[in-house]
Amino acid sequence: MTQAFDIIIVGAGMVGAALATGLGQQGVKVALIDRATPADFDEHASPDIRVSALSAGSERYLQSLGAWPGILAMRATPYRRLAVWDETPHPLSKLLPGTLTQVEFNAANLGASHLGHIVENSITQRALWQTAEREPDVSLFTGQAITALHQTAESATVSLEDGNQLSAQLVIGADGALSQVRDMSGIGVTRDQYQQQAMVISVRYQGEVExxxxxxxxxxxxxxxxxLHSAGSNNPGESWGSLVWYDSPDRLAELKAMDDQQLMAAITKAFPKRLPTLTHIDASASFPIARQHAKHYFSHRVVLAGDAAHTINPLAGQGVNLGFQDAQCLQGLLKEARRNGDDLASSHWLKLYEQQRRPANRRMMLAMDLFYHLFSNAIPPVHLARNIGLGAARALPFARNRVARYAMGLDDQPPALIRELANRLPIPNWL
Ligand SMILES: Cc1cc2nc3c(=O)[nH]c(=O)nc-3n(C[C@H](O)[C@H](O)[C@H](O)COP(=O)(O)OP(=O)(O)OC[C@H]3O[C@@H](n4cnc5c(N)ncnc54)[C@H](O)[C@@H]3O)c2cc1C
Known part of the structure; x- marks a missing residue:
């Protein structure tokens, strides 16, 4: 049996579920498919190992979808300060006192109540499933992956594991970095594996929520x-936190082989001194880190969003924030397409989507690469240059705060000078 929709979204992760909600609210008939079925929220359960720093811009988008109250009702931790500093031990470090090269952003100085929220991915996803489910035009198909995708001049058809078929004018691939939709529609990627991997560790520590x-x-x-949030009455005086340790694959293999006690000792030795006293390691997982960009964002009746289109180095926590920007942009353009009575897969609108999103995503990828290369080495001139850079950022609070307001999603536009510089940046063809 084939059921007909306007749009099929494959992947009900944070980006796919946001798109389904937004499109459903516009009166689009949407099928939202995911091979997983998220577990119910349990306030006593340990936190999800995957957490994201959601920017103020993402919060506004999630508010507009009606998902933000659901997230707050489960749990989200606002952060009001953000600090970065260089920890490279080198004789040249002594030229600049450590405190001079630490940059700290404070919401109070940026005229904001907070800089963002740390939210467990499963909570954002669950809140968005709830908003999607509330839309009468959205149908959820969970617990099954897609097995085939066929496109004709009139429509696209997706086959599900249970043998059912769904057809629509447009298929949105929001099925993550290993996107099957992307592969099935013949869209290639450029990919670069970084030499580092990331280990995420859920911990409890002594003290109030930071x-x-x-x-x-x-x-x-x-x-x-x-x-993260308080550890509750079972663990009085303790809070949950998430640590991210980026290192070589060899070092991470050593860490993965350790028992909790050994890992706790290794963390205490290796992490900066300001880490609160840890009391418990709950879980850990490691992730390869790659920069990956789809060669095209659309092909015939398929368009990509979120990690299916791009993955970036998570060191500044921008991945899903970019994905939400894709979702907002695509949602807005599809609204225009419908208003014009156009085919939702019209290349006119999908081209506009790619023209708007590709340069923005590419710029963020380049910025993350710059950080990665600038900070991941101890060559003396580079070390000195980055410390001077951090010192300058510290000394120029006005300029720094303008840039920070944009980077954290508090402002929609970067300062004019930065906009001008970014537009002039040469962008390599391979990105
Ligand atoms: C270590 C680490 C830390 C990070 N920290 C941050 C951070 O602080 N801030 C931030 O913004 N980003 C962060 N990110 C990135 C962020 O996690 C991703 O950008 C985000 O999860 C992408 O969301 P998505 O919805 O596009 O894809 P995904 O989260 O990958 O969701 C894809 C969905 O598609 C489903 N699916 C896949 N294949 C199929 C199929 N064939 N059929 C049906 N369903 C399918 C999956 O079940 C899943 O639900 C981090 C990433 C890593 C690795």
Missing amino acids: DITWQGFFPSGPRAFLP
Whole structure:
């Protein structure tokens, strides 16, 4: 049996579920498919190992979809301060006192109540499933992957594992970095594996919930702390946190082989001194890190969004924030297409989507690469240059705060000078 929709979204991760909600609210008949079925929220359960720093811009988008109250009702941790500093031990470090090269952003100085929220991915996804389910025009197909995708001049048809078929004018591939939709529609990628991997560790620590997220840059990669919620009455005086340890695959293999006690000792030794006292390691997982960009964002009746279109180095936590920007842009253009009575897969609108999103995603990828290369080495001139850069950022609070307001999604536009510089940046063809 074939059921007909306007749009099929494959992948109900954070980006796909946001798109389904937004399109459903515009009166589009949407089928939202995911091979997984998320577990119910349990306030006593340990946090999801995957957490994201959601920017103020993402919060506004999630508010507009009606998902933000659901996220807050489960749990989200606002952070009001963000600090970064260089931890490379080198004789030249002594030229500049450590405190001079630490840059700290504070919401109060940026005229904001907070800089962003740390939210478990499963909570954002669950809240968005709830908003999607509330839309009468959205149908969810969960617990099954797609097995085939066929496109004709009139429509696209997706086959599900249970043998059912769904057809629509447009298929949105929001099925993550290993997107099957992307492969099935013949869209290639450019991919570069970084020499570092990331290990994420869920921990409990002694103390109140922190309002700061920080990252110390070591030559082998950054080590970061993200605050989570209180550990509750079973663990009085303790809070949850998420640590991210970027290092070489060999070093991460050593860490993975350790038991909890050994890992705790290794973290305490390797992490910056300001790490609160850890009391418990709950879970850990490691992720390869790659920069990947789809060669095209659309092909015939298929368009890509979120990680299916691009993955970036997570060191500044921008991945899903970019995905939400894709979703907002695509949603807006499809609204125009419908208003014009156009085919939703019209290349006119999909081209506009790619023209708007590709340069923005590419710029963020380049910025992350710059950070990665600047901070992941101990060559003396580079070391000195980045410390001077951090010192300058510290000394120029006005310019720094303008840039920070944009980077954290508090402002929609970057300062004019930065906009001008970014537009002049040469962009390599391979990106
Ligand atoms: C270590 C680490 C830290 C990160 N930290 C941050 C951060 O702080 N801030 C931030 O913004 N980003 C962060 N990111 C990136 C962020 O996690 C991703 O950008 C985000 O999850 C992408 O969302 P998505 O919905 O596009 O894809 P995904 O989250 O990958 O969701 C894809 C969905 O598609 C489904 N699916 C896949 N294949 C099929 C199929 N064949 N059929 C049906 N369903 C399918 C999956 O079940 C899944 O639900 C981090 C990433 C890593 C690795």
